[in-house]
Amino acid sequence: MTEAPLIVSGSAGPAQGEDPLLAGLNPQQLEAVTYRGRALLIVAGAGSGKTSVLTRRIALLLRQREAWPSQILAITFTNKAAGEMRERVAGLVGETARGMWISTFHSACVRILRREAEQFGFTKSFTIYDSGDSRALIKRLVKEHEADAFGLTPAAVQSRISKLKNELTDAEGHARQANLSDPAERKFADIFADYQRALQKANAFDFDDLIAQTVFLFRAFPRVADTYRRRFRHILVDEYQDTNHAQYALIHELTRPPAGEGTAPDPYAMNGMMIFEPELSAGAEPDEGGAEGASLTVVGDSDQSIYAFRGADIRNITEFERDFPGAKVVLLEQNYRSTQNILSAANAVIGNNFDRKAKNLWSDRGAGEKIVGFTGYSQHDEAQFVADEVESLRRAGVPYSEMAVFYRTNSQSRALEEIFIRAAVPYKIMGGTKFYERAEIKDALAYLISVANPADEMAVRRILNKPRRGIGGVTEAQIALFAEQNTISFRDALRSPASLGVGPKIQAAITRLDEVLNEATGIMLPPSGEVPPATSVADALTVLLDKSGYFESLRASRDPQDEARLENLDEFIAVARDFARNNPDGTIADFLTEVALVSDADDLDDESGTVSLMTMHTAKGLEYDAVFVTGVEEDLIPHRISAGEPGGPQEERRLFYVGITRARKRLHLSLAMTRAQFGEVSVAMPSRFLQEIPADLVDWRQSPGDVNSRGGTQSRALNARRPGGFGGRGNDPFAAKALPKGGGLKPLSTAMDRFPNKVTGKVRDNGDLELNAGDRIRHDDFGEGRVEAVTGEGAKRIAHVRFDTAGQKKLLIKIAPIAKL
DNA sequence: CATCTGGCGTCGGCA
């Protein structure tokens, strides 16, 4: 335990350098750490050290005994951020940090809902529907209602329901004020109501419900709400600019003064809540849940609000002072992350958003390197540039793990991947098809859910015929009918196969399935009522996949993809075992919660030695020495769809701003003149945001003006030397366009000679081509070169080649377009 | 009941 001497807060000045918690803070940061009052807004520009401020603020509260750990609720955007914050606080004050709630909105709400579920018709073992699950359910309802005839697609219905829930409008509330004389509106209202009924029946919440239902719970049961109001005395919210209305309301509910003031503790409150810490008995006492509302600290940056599309309301932060009268506002403008060139570019870009509070990031780390710009003929060209630059940075001593490549949409990752594989650059994609969205993992989860929450009909239906056991749509309908007629659950209907009116073969199959589920139930939820060991989840999962024949059918399959699926399932079982190790008291419900709430931003396990590829959204909150922002084109960033939305282009600008402010030392902006999408190649225009960056900040290796927009082949064929050498370098790309084009005779920049980068169409296979150091080879694109070393084994052997003209490259021997000379 | 095939919409980010 840390037992540091108490310091006097509030009047603290910068001179207080002795206290390690306050050491090295600038005056604004110091104020943000030490201010005490009902409400505090910390406007934290990118890289201004807000995490440090937040953790020190918490640490100080604890160390000064202003609060017990259990009285602190800190909310972050991702689980990863929560874990980091917990670690950093623990690093400052030691084990005391343990009783705090540091979590995402969603995890905090799940925790509350699991405790209180019985209050309103759910059970502790409720399941959480991710957007895929809820889409599947909505799809079924849309079909049942034949609503597609009214132009109601599942996607549209889903997003509308989500928006309504984020506004805390439930199905009834919506029906009351909807125009039900419009048949389409009526259909939608019906589907919404049915959807909510189905969720309730399945004992399930969707993502939006987790927040909204917690708010409803607090409003319907003030005594329950008071429990939490008394418990949490200090509430801190990170990334406040990305909160939606429901989250805002939740914070409001939690920060209200508890009602029953001065009364004895609510007996309900004692129920498993650990309101009072055991150690709370002597010494200087924190305020023990008096009549005051909790103190609220929010941290945010409206310039980094990038989630309006899913309901985030930027006004939550811009109107904070109105919402919480007397609130203190602290502005953090000094940036400790990036060089001034990068910041100047960021400031210039974001300055074009008109409705923002002026804020100017500055740095004292010097101008630094110029921003590097590059325009490729195609996305492959662009990717090659990125790969080459990554390699040259690597040789200059930047580790792969300190480099990241950003793009606007996930589909852009493919071209980068292809080139990276060929160039043998180790990379890792964050996001994309997520592990937990893979079909086989979803199946495994459905098996677990069928046991943990048999009311969840969707889960049971999902596994009904996986693996194939001859139970098709007809049989499924029979089961559903039987369940309805006898008012039992779908799951329980499986217990009476003989009464379903199906053939003996199918009856046997159903019996088998029922038995497997029962066996797993016995393992995870023993009838004796004893608490099963945490390893029971992994054990039951193994039993389920084994005895259901799921493993067997994958092993028997000849589809090569099924091998990967088996590996994924093995990994999933390993996840369950890990969980048991880390959570000795964990139950199946805990495991399913954890799995449901992980996001791709969470498994950024900064694997050293790999370049990170991710969307700009995923990049929020991260930082790297070198950053590549790719696809800086109109219709991509700003994205085409944003043009029609109010505030859309502004949000896109903020997203771009988030992207460039991730870079510490080196920033690369790249684009392509043509881009393939929908299977067609189309001409791409440079993004308007490029024009907003002062020209003298950018060193264009190849500016948009250098590239003939009529297509790479033609330009490449011209292959002329540029007369004036590097004349266009560093100039405004758009000015370059005005240069005489001379009927397509625009010469190639010499930069192109350093980045020869045509990409051959298909992957080839060199088999077991033997290469040794000293061999001369010819490469289709790079010309001749000498092998300097060979590393790796088997299919992953890599040749390190110094080409005569193209410089040093690493090539995967198996697939590189090379031949031995 | 399972498998195959062709046509269609899509690719906007996410806890």
Add this chain to the structure above:
DNA sequence: ACGCCAGATG
């Protein structure tokens, strides 16, 4: 170019 779905066929 891809994945998903509906409808036809085995």
